[in-house]
Amino acid sequence: MSTPLIELVDIEKHFGSVIALNGVSVSVNAGECHCLLGDNGAGKSTFIKTMAGVHQPTRGKIMLDGKQVVFSTARHAIDAGIATVYQDLAMIPLMSVTRNFWMGREPIRKVGPLRLIDFEHANQVTMDEMARMGIRLREPGQAVGTLSGGERQTVAIARSVYFGAKVLILDEPTSALGVRQTSNVLATIDKVRKKGIGVVFISHNVRHAMAVGDRFTVLNRGQTLGTAKRGEIKPEELQELMAGGQELATLEGSLGGTV
Numbered sequence: 001m002s003t004p005l006i007e008l009v010d011i012e013k014h015f016g017s018v019i020a021l022n023g024v025s026v027s028v029n030a031g032e033c034h035c036l037l038g039d040n041g042a043g044k045s046t047f048i049k050t051m052a053g054v055h056q057p058t059r060g061k062i063m064l065d066g067k068q069v070v071f072s073t074a075r076h077a078i079d080a081g082i083a084t085v086y087q088d089l090a091m092i093p094l095m096s097v098t099r100n101f102w103m104g105r106e107p108i109r110k111v112g113p114l115r116l117i118d119f120e121h122a123n124q125v126t127m128d129e130m131a132r133m134g135i136r137l138r139e140p141g142q143a144v145g146t147l148s149g150g151e152r153q154t155v156a157i158a159r160s161v162y163f164g165a166k167v168l169i170l171d172e173p174t175s176a177l178g179v180r181q182t183s184n185v186l187a188t189i190d191k192v193r194k195k196g197i198g199v200v201f202i203s204h205n206v207r208h209a210m211a212v213g214d215r216f217t218v219l220n221r222g223q224t225l226g227t228a229k230r231g232e233i234k235p236e237e238l239q240e241l242m243a244g245g246q247e248l249a250t251l252e253g254s255l256g257g258t259v
Helices: 044-051 074-079 097-102 119-132 149-162 179-194 206-212 235-243 245-254
Strands: 006-015 018-028 033-037 059-064 067-069 082-085 108-111 114-117 167-171 198-203 215-220 223-229
Touching: 006 044, 018 033, 018 044, 018 059, 018 198, 033 044, 033 179, 033 206, 033 235, 044 167, 044 198, 074 082, 082 149, 097 119, 097 149, 119 149, 149 167, 149 179, 179 198, 179 206, 198 206, 206 235, 215 235, 223 235
Parallel strands: 018 223, 033 198, 033 215, 082 167, 167 198
Antiparallel strands: 006 018, 006 059, 059 067, 108 114, 215 223
8 A cells, every 4th residue: 555645543633631532543645535523523524633733642643655754834834835724714704716726836926126015926827726626716815704604614625725734634625614615515525635645625515525525534522433434334333433422322322212
């Protein structure tokens, strides 16, 4: 087998006496969508922040292209090609798509002693990259706030891909979207995967995960309950693992079958 793009091995994360992660192992291969599933409080957010360099693991190791690394900051992880698209997207609604796409990385052209933003280049790249993801903008100066939720997700994904992401972490990208917008985002994820980029798709929605996932790892209370490939597990089985099937069965029995 080829070496994973990134691999987290026996990761533990403690916050004082609280153990948020307790021996979690996950790998992501090139061109793979690895879905990380779990209910609220399962440890998904802590895990992706550890992968993204926001948190440093208490124990365990992170391997990047087969070599152990230590991400001291989120910027270190980004420079290594680990990009994260969080739920809030970190966009400014009243600013244009171009300004949001290039925020902090604007191309510069020199005019004598002056250094100016090269808007012509920035606009062209923005339009081209969005078109590659299936989004046809009216114009690059269009305010991000006028886009649908799915289109804003696509802007954030396209931005990460353009700036060299090798591994793209998507934090609940479909959680607040309607059916059509969700379909568009899942199609975008499929395009990204076909570019050879590894995708970590964080979700609590089994149907969305099954639509694009190649492998599925379930987190519960800071521990992995196992990893399965597409075709090895049914949606109902994933849902039961996420929800703590045995606990629900016990509760149902104690309540006389009313759950």
